[in-house]
Amino acid sequence: KNFPPGPRPIPIFGNMLQLNLESPIDDLERLAKHYGNVYSLYIGPKPAVVVNGLQALKEAFVTKAADFSGRPQDLMVNHAIMVKANAPGVILADYSPGWREQRRFGLMTLRNLGLGKLSMEQRILGEIHRIIKPLEQSVGKTINPKLLFHNAASNIICQVLFARQFEYDDEFMKFFVDLFHETSKIINGRWGMIYDSIPMVRNLPLPFQKAFKLFKMAHERRLELLAENKKSRVPGKPRHFIDCYLDEMDKRGDDGSSFSEDQLCAFILDLHFAGTDTTANTMLTAFLYLMNYPQIQERCQQEIDRVLDGKDQASFEDRHQMPYVQAVIHEIQRMANTVPLAVFHSTTNDTELMGYSIPRGTVIIPNLSSVLFEEGQWKSPHEFNPENFLNDQGEFVKPEAFMPFSTGPRMCLGEGLARMELFLFLVTLLRMFKFIWPEDAGEPDYIPVYGTTQTPKPYLMKVQFRKTT
Numbered sequence: 001k002n003f004p005p006g007p008r009p010i011p012i013f014g015n016m017l018q019l020n021l022e023s024p025i026d027d028l029e030r031l032a033k034h035y036g037n038v039y040s041l042y043i044g045p046k047p048a049v050v051v052n053g054l055q056a057l058k059e060a061f062v063t064k065a066a067d068f069s070g071r072p073q074d075l076m077v078n079h080a081i082m083v084k085a086n087a088p089g090v091i092l093a094d095y096s097p098g099w100r101e102q103r104r105f106g107l108m109t110l111r112n113l114g115l116g117k118l119s120m121e122q123r124i125l126g127e128i129h130r131i132i133k134p135l136e137q138s139v140g141k142t143i144n145p146k147l148l149f150h151n152a153a154s155n156i157i158c159q160v161l162f163a164r165q166f167e168y169d170d171e172f173m174k175f176f177v178d179l180f181h182e183t184s185k186i187i188n189g190r191w192g193m194i195y196d197s198i199p200m201v202r203n204l205p206l207p208f209q210k211a212f213k214l215f216k217m218a219h220e221r222r223l224e225l226l227a228e229n230k231k232s233r234v235p236g237k238p239r240h241f242i243d244c245y246l247d248e249m250d251k252r253g254d255d256g257s258s259f260s261e262d263q264l265c266a267f268i269l270d271l272h273f274a275g276t277d278t279t280a281n282t283m284l285t286a287f288l289y290l291m292n293y294p295q296i297q298e299r300c301q302q303e304i305d306r307v308l309d310g311k312d313q314a315s316f317e318d319r320h321q322m323p324y325v326q327a328v329i330h331e332i333q334r335m336a337n338t339v340p341l342a343v344f345h346s347t348t349n350d351t352e353l354m355g356y357s358i359p360r361g362t363v364i365i366p367n368l369s370s371v372l373f374e375e376g377q378w379k380s381p382h383e384f385n386p387e388n389f390l391n392d393q394g395e396f397v398k399p400e401a402f403m404p405f406s407t408g409p410r411m412c413l414g415e416g417l418a419r420m421e422l423f424l425f426l427v428t429l430l431r432m433f434k435f436i437w438p439e440d441a442g443e444p445d446y447i448p449v450y451g452t453t454q455t456p457k458p459y460l461m462k463v464q465f466r467k468t469t
């Protein structure tokens with residue numbers, strides 16, 4: 001009663017056959033125009049509510065955060081990723097004291113690791129220097145940057161997690177970068193939808209079983225890594241995230257908390273998974289736009305040259321002197337729309353949203369995409385225009401509707417790290433190189449390939465030196 005309105009579901013499939021599963025974003029927008037900013041959809045027999053627009057998203061995830069910060073527990077993604085019971089990691093953990101404890105520990109540890117001997121900034125800059133070499137070798141030629149950016153983003157998170165920097169052709173590295181790619185495709189695609197909609201097919205030998213197999217293999221690799229790490233660890237002298245976690249377990253003993261080795265394995269996968277495709281795909285979007293808006297690329301370079309004049313390398317602090325670069329990076333994130341539907345939430349209580357009643361346990365789909373392009377929130381909602389983040393004085397401003405990291409208690413845990421990576425990568429590379437859209441590449445296609453994380457279609461970029469360094 002008083003449940004949000006929505007299109008009529010059909011038996012077994014719910015509304016899933018009424019959506020373009022290749023990319024449901026346009027359909028979701030069309031439905032919002034018809035039913036309003038809060039409407040219902042059925043995933044098979046399961047009711048879900050799609051939340052659109054700044055006002056409704058704020059009411060749900062900020063004002064009524066405790067009611068809207070759960071996670072669904074019965075989707076394919078839960079079953080495939082959660083290899084051990086009682087070890088849900090952080091991303092998929094339901095709203096609970098255990099999730100809060102793990103999240104708080106994660107945030108604190110990422111901050112503390114950044115303050116250690118080897119600052120986060122140095123780790124990121126070290127990785128950028130590795131990708132400079134292949135870019136230098138590509139000067140005058142074209143290069144597909146996809147793998148380069150994915151490997152770099154994966155390596156940064158690997159340094160944080162276990163202080164290891166892998167060669168880009170290392171087997172471990174390849175396994176995980178492929179795992180993220182393959183499993184996202186399955187979970188997000190038709191087979192994932194069939195798994196979620198029709199519970200009776202779940203044990204059949206259908207293509208979604210591959211995701212289960214890959215996650216099991218990934219779990220075994222993490223167990224090996226953990227065992228190796230325990231041999232070289234000195235308690236009380238943490239070198240990285242795993243050591244910090246083991247120290248925390250020692251400190252807590254048997255206090256009945258949520259800390260355990262299984263939970264650590266799940267946490268590592270979460271951070272590695274969430275920290276790789278997201279940042280790498282945003283970087284790919286950045287270069288797609290910068291090549292095709294050469295005047296914007298040049299204006300960034302002028303600001304970078306001025307602020308870094310006489311300095312060896314960029315530091316994250318420099319962003320305060322670079323309002324234009326900041327505006328461009330934020331505008332890239334807006335257009336990239338990297339995680340368009342966030343991670344699904346669920347209601348923890350019977351509650352209300354924008355006047356509708358929503359029962360406990362309903363799947364909530366946060367349509368972040370709807371806010372990033374919402375009319376009335378942006379100077380140019382549908383165009384790439386850094387002015388969206390500049391005021392009349394040319395100062396950087398961040399509108400409330402900028403929420404690619406979502407909002408509320410479940411907001412991205414890696415936002416700080418991601419922002420630092422994007423800034424240092426772009427500033428360092430734009431300082432050295434000019435990136436050019438190849439003459440024979442045709443018109444750029446800005447429409448991303450849909451997924452939990454969206455990515456631009458593959459492209460080539462031409463690289464030139466700006467000046468010798």
Ligand code: HEM
Nearest residue numbers: 090091274275278279339342343405406410412413414418
């Ligand atoms: C441009 C890069 C990134 C974007 C756009 C992004 C975006 C997001 C979004 C939209 C969510 C879901 C929030 C919600 O459910 O409401 C999320 C969750 C999360 N992200 Fe990110 N993310 C990025 C990078 C990272 C990085 C680098 C890390 C790891 C260090 C990370 C770790 C996480 C974790 C652990 C969660 C789950 C938080 C929770 O459930 O409490 N993310 N992210």
